[in-house]
C-alpha cells in the first residue's frame with residue numbers, strides 16, 4: 001500500500017485463525033491502521049496482494065461497504081457512533097434492513113429489543129441516553145456491541161462461515177480500571193464464534209486478552225509469536241527493531257533532591273469546580289507530580305481547571321509569583337503565564353487536524369518568528385525541522401496535514417507545540433495514550449529533561465505503572481479531594497493502586513456508574 005512514493009505496507013502476509021484473538025502491534029506509523037483500512041475498503045492497495053477468506057479468494061481492492069458481505073466488522077479509535085443520537089438509534093442505524101420494510105418504527109418495541117440485546121452481552125447502559133451522555137467506557141461498549149451484532153447477522157444470513165472483528169485501539173481513551181469490562185465483551189464475542197484482531201500499544205492489555213501477536217515494523221512484517229511464549233522485552237524488541245532495555249526503566253529525578261530542596265513554581269489554593277470540591281497543591285520546579293484517582297474522583301478535571309479550560313467556581317493559582325483567580329482564568333491568559341496543557345482527547349482538544357504539522361507545532365509561538373510585521377519563513381521552517389527531529393515525528397514532513405498522521409505521531413506534535421512556549425507549569429492528562437512503547441519513553445525523557453531544567457509538571461494518568469516510573473511524588477484524589485501523598489520509595493504501582501482504592505470510599509458507587517460493572 002503506497003501513499004504517493006511512501007510505502008506504508010510492503011509485502012505483508014497475515015493469517016487469522018477461527019476463534020483467535022490476535023494482537024496487531026508495532027510502532028506509531030508502522031502501518032497497522034493502513035492494513036485495517038485496506039480490509040475496510042478505505043485504502044486501495046497496489047495490485048498483487050491477495051485476500052482469502054475461509055479458503056475463497058476475494059479480489060482486492062475491496063469496495064467501500066463490501067466488508068459486510070465478507071463477514072468483517074470494524075471499531076475504529078473514534079468509535080464511529082452518532083454522538084447526539086441515543087443508544088437505540090445508533091444500534092438501529094447499523095441494522096437498517098430490520099426496519100426498512102416497516103412504515104412506522106415502534107420505538108417502544110425497539111427500546112425493548114435493544115435493552116434485551118444489551119443484557120445478553122452483559123452491557124448495562126441506558127438505551128435511551130444519547131451517546132455523548134455515556135461515560136467513555138459505555139460508548140466503547142456500545143460501539144463493540146454494534147459490531148458484534150453485525151457479525152452475528154453475517155453468520156445468520158448464511159453468507160459467511162467465519163467473521164472477524166477488528167478493534168483499532170478502542171481502549172485508548174479508557175481509564176485502565178475500565179478496560180476489563182471491554183475485554184469481557186470481546187471474550188463473549190469470540191465465544192459466539194468470531195475471531196478478533198486487536199490493535200494496541202498497551203502490552204499489559206495485549207497479554208490479558210490475546211493469544212498471538214503479529215508485529216509490523218516500518219510497513220513490513222517484523223515477527224509473530226504466541227503471547228505466552230514471549231517476554232515483554234522480546235515483544236518490545238520486535239516492535240522497536242532492537243533491544244531497548246525499556247522494561248522497568250524509570251525516569252525519576254536522579255540527583256536525589258527532595259521536594260523541600262526545590263523552588264516553588266506554582267501553588268493552587270482553594271480550587272473547586274466540576275467534581276473537585278477542594279484542592280490545594282504546591283508544585284516545585286524540577287519535580288514531576290502525579291495525580292491518581294478513579295474516574296469521577298476529580299483527578300481527571302484538575303489539569304483543565306488549572307488551565308482555565310474548564311470553569312472553576314473558586315480558587316487561585318500562583319505561577320512564578322503571579323496570582324491568578326481560577327474562575328476568571330482563560331486559555332489565553334494561561335498561555336501568557338507559560339502554562340501548558342496536553343489534553344487527553346487529542347482529536348477534539350489537542351490538534352488542528354486541517355492545519356499542517358509545521359503550523360500546529362509553531363502555532364503558539366508565531367510571534368517569535370515575526371519581524372517588522374513579516375514572518376521569517378526560513379527561520380520557522382528550520383525550527384520545525386528541528387522539532388520533528390527532536391520529537392521523532394514520522395514522517396518528517398512539515399507540510400503534511402496533522403490529521404493525516406498516525407495517532408501517536410500526532411501526540412508527539414502536540415507535546416512539541418506546548419514545549420515551544422517553554423512552560424513554567426506543564427499540565428498533562430494521559431499524555432502517552434496511543435503512543436508506542438519507544439515514543440512513550442522518549443516523551444518521558446523530554447518531560448524529565450524540561451522538568452530538570454526548572455519546569456513544574458503535573459501528570460494525571462489512570463496508568464499507575466506510568467506514574468510510578470516518571471513521578472517523584474504522587475497525590476491520590478478521591479471524592480473531589482486530595483487524600484494522601486506518596487513520595488520517594490513509596491511511589492510504586494502497587495502503593496498507588498492500593499491508596500486509590502483505599503481512599504475512594506465511594507469506589508463501589510463510582511464503579512456502579514460504569515456500565516457492565
Ligand SMILES: Nc1ncnc2c1ncn2[C@@H]1O[C@H](COP(=O)(O)OP(=O)(O)OP(=O)(O)O)[C@@H](O)[C@H]1O
Nearest residue numbers: 003008028029030031032033034405406407408409
Ligand atoms: N491518507 C494518508 N495519506 C498519506 N499518508 C498516510 C495516510 N494514511 C496513513 N498515512 C501514513 O502511513 C503511515 C502508516 O500510518 P498508520 O495510520 O497505518 O500507522 P499506525 O501503525 O496505525 O500508527 P499509530 O499506532 O500511531 O496509530 C504513516 O506514516 C502515516 O502518516
